[in-house]
Amino acid sequence: MKRFYLSLAVFIGLLAICGFALLKIAQTKEEVETMLERITSSVESGDLQSAQRLSDELITYWIPQEHKLIRYIRHGELDTITLSLSRLPSLIRYENLSEFLAEINQVQTVLNHIWDSEIPVLRNIL
Amino acid sequence: MYVSLFRTILLYLLIVVGLRIMGKRQLGEMQPSELVVTILISNIATLPIEDSNVPFLGGAIPILTIVCFEVFASTCALKSQRIRKIISGNPRIIIRDGVIDQKELRELRLSIDDLMEQLRSSSIFDPKEVLFAILETTGKLSIYPKFSARPVTPQVLQISPPATSDAPPMVLISDGKVVPDSLHYCNLDEKWLAKTIKENGYKPEDIFLMTCNRNADYYIVPKETKQ
Known part of the structure; x- marks a missing residue:
């Protein structure tokens, strides 16, 4: 029975790790989405300086989060977000707003895709 | 490349620990479920080793989950004959x-x-x-x-066994090193061993293999001298 209880403990540990990873993704997604919404409304209202400041803040927030998330998520999707975010400062500086908003959209879509593929629902399991 | 190196080492250790948790049953002749577990583990382990885009936990979590479920299934099979039949089948x-x-x-x-x-x-x-x-x-x-x-056995021939017939010889010295547990098993001591080795003209470090049973019948294989 020693092995059984050891396995039970390991399994509970695994459930905890999975739960923690899901929580971390949810927190990051929520935070990034809020920041993206603020950036979009700044751009739409013509306040480009504020949009630039918020983009820099988003990049500063994202980098440490990415380092944590690579432990749980395939790196490819996180790399896509990082690449899109890295383009934002230049795009806003040279006022290429259509590209800027497209990149913001891409980040949002990839984030949603990550969350959708990580939640433990039947659609993802089967 | 260091990532692959360290991941391989970690996964190797993880699988060794996993197999130890599953016990010796897994290492001998395998039941169908055990064969499935072994194939699955070996395949899953290669994913994070080959593809650095896959997080280490992406390999570790499935491996540990399989190990846990194998232990759960074998515990259930131990408790219930019906489950045992479902998992392992019947002879x-x-x-x-x-x-x-x-x-x-x-x-x-x-x-x-x-x-x-x-x-x-x-x-x-x-x-x-x-x-x-x-x-x-x-x-x-x-x-x-x-x-x-059937092969002829001492029982069939009605031969009474000698006193130490059920005590197999044990390794007393392996590659020049004394195995104290075997000495204890044979009811012998270091003094007897030193005396016997000396009588045969060897030192312990000159002996490649020495076996002995409880009757103190011993067999010595000296180390070959390097040419």
């Missing part, structure tokens, strides 16, 4: 009193060549000599020969 009798059960062979999809091969590997060349042949859940064929085909 099947394929030869009774020298007669091959062809229906059973067809159900097991076992050809006559496979059967004869397994019989021959047990030194039986004629199915007539078999009283019972049982195909175990591990796929191994257990054979109980007829009396006339």
Whole structure:
């Protein structure tokens, strides 16, 4: 029975790790989405300086989060977000707003895709 | 490349720990479920090793989950005969009193060549000599020969065993190193060992192998001198 209880403990540990990873993704997604919404409304209202400041803040927030998330998520999707975010400062500086908003959209879509593929629902399991 | 190196080491350690948790059963002849576990683990382990885009936990979590479920399943099988039957199946009798059960062979999809091969590997060349042949859940064929085909045993010849017949020889010195547990098992001490080695003209470090039984019958293989 020693092995059984050891396995039970390991399994509970695994459930905890999975739960923690899901929580971390949810927190990051929520935070990034809020920041993206603020950036979009700044751009739409013509306040480009504020949009630039918020983009820099988003990049500063994202980098440490990415380092944590690579432990749980395939790196490819996180790399896509990082690449899109890295383009934002230049795009806003040279006022290429259509590209800027497209990149913001891409980040949002990839984030949603990550969350959708990580939640433990039947659609993802089967 | 360092990532692959460290991941391989970590996954190797993880699988060794996993197999230790699953126990010795996993390392011998495998039940169908155990074979599945082994194949799955070996395949999953290669994913994070080959592809650095896959997080380490992406390999570790499935491996540990499989290990846990194997232990859960084997514990349930230990407690319930019904679960044991579902997981491992039943042993099947394929030869009774020298007669091959062809229906059973067809159900097991076992050809006559496979059967004869397994019989021959047990030194039986004629199915007539078999009283019972049982195909175990591990796929191994257990054979109980007829009396006339059984090897002669001391019991049949009514030979009384010598005093130390059930005490097999143990390794006392392995590659120049004394094994204290074996010495204790043989009811001998270091003094006897030192004296015996000296009498034979060796030092412990000159001996490649020394075995001994409880009757103090020993056998020494000296180390070969390097040319």
